[in-house]
Amino acid sequence: MQRALGAAEMRCAQAQERLTDPRRRVLELLLGSDGPLKAYDLIAAYGEAGEPAKPPTVYRALEFLERLGFAHRIESLNAYVPCRLDADGHSAAFLICECCGAAEEFEPDFTAQFAAAAHAGYTVRAVTLEARGACAACRR
Amino acid sequence: MQRALGAAEMRCAQAQERLTDPRRRVLELLLGSDGPLKAYDLIAAYGEAGEPAKPPTVYRALEFLERLGFAHRIESLNAYVPCRLDADGHSAAFLICECCGAAEEFEPDFTAQFAAAAHAGYTVRAVTLEARGACAACRR
DNA sequence: CGCTGAAGCGTTACAACATAACATGTCTGT
DNA sequence: ACAGACATGTTATGTTGTAACGCTTCAGCG
Structure with missing residues (x-):
């Protein structure tokens, strides 16, 4: 810390x-x-x-x-x-456990999304992604 | 409608x-x-x-x-x-224009994210993605 | 050094967003 | 017709976030 x-x-x-x-x-x-x-x-x-x-x-x-x-x-x-990641971008992605409330940041791969955005004519500045589910500990 | x-x-x-x-x-x-x-x-x-x-x-x-x-x-x-999409899943993805406030839903591809989640031991129930940027009209 | 402009902070008040709790109504099956 | 489940109406309140103002602090500069 x-x-x-x-x-x-x-x-x-x-x-x-x-x-x-x-x-x-x-x-x-x-x-x-x-x-x-x-x-x-x-x-x-x-x-x-x-x-x-x-x-x-x-x-x-x-x-x-x-x-x-x-x-x-x-x-x-x-x-x-x-922020727990080194990368310096403005994008963030999380795995959120709905059981224990933990939120783990991970390195996202937005290639597919950027492609979709480009196709729609959008210029993307920042992306956030939040996946909700159950972590390994809670799934047991 | x-x-x-x-x-x-x-x-x-x-x-x-x-x-x-x-x-x-x-x-x-x-x-x-x-x-x-x-x-x-x-x-x-x-x-x-x-x-x-x-x-x-x-x-x-x-x-x-x-x-x-x-x-x-x-x-x-x-x-x-x-919801503007036919697909019946619980995932949602949006391109949001920070200039005009438009929000366009698109069909996301979360393959990479699901892989990352699995690697971290998470079971994903639903994903939301919000990409912020500028739409074609506002970019001009 | 002392001035100046920009950024940051403290404070008050309030706006925006969301839900708890309980009473009442309305469907569905028997 | 009745019971149970689901949905709604209503009141009140909790939670989250910001506007606006004045004061302080800091870096640059004559």
Whole structure:
């Protein structure tokens, strides 16, 4: 996790962006969780001594983290996870377990989708994919 | 649109489900729109004479329509569209224009994703994909 | 150094989205 | 006609997300 924070710091410097306190704090909370976190979970957990953050504080940090690719929003859960992949693109794909709530990021292959998009005349900027099902542990 | 409503009626009968008034009305509104509709758009437009519906009326109808595959929710827009495809699966894929708000459904090819899921031990029940970009008209 | 403009933050208030819970109605089979 | 299941109406409330404003901080520059 220190490593992940350090890497984020680096990438910010490269991008001429700043990993300010609230941004760093929210990323820290995401990295420290073992599952997707809701915005209001982050708001509640924000203060070191238990005081919650104000919503815009967290939403602004999340917007930044998504923009830089440090976090992803999982639309079908209204929740957020830290990016676990190295690749620097703007696409995200998740396997979501409907039983235990785990969400695992994986490297998608959107070749077929890009072809379909091109055929329809669309230019794609970003793709998100959310597959719902059961993880190995829950399937047993 | 009459045809689509008729087809829905048929498929309900086959599935031993009922296309009741609120369900039919919401489907009608979705079919009559030229773009994704928000839940509260539906609520506002529900009454023939302008009176809005109560939220649960519309949300329950939407839940039914999604369950039968007559409509899809577009997570990244918090909006709903009627299903425009014949296929009867539970997967949905959209090309969403960030400029004009159009959302076009297409037939996805999830072979690669299913392979990735299997590799991770996941059993996939349903997949949704939302590609954001610019449509042909807006790209010009 | 001190100014300036841009980006970021804190705060208040509110808007948008969604559901719980319970009472009432309406179909279906017997 | 009755029971049970499913659907709806209604009230209230919970959850998620943003607008708008003023203040602070930081980097660039004369």
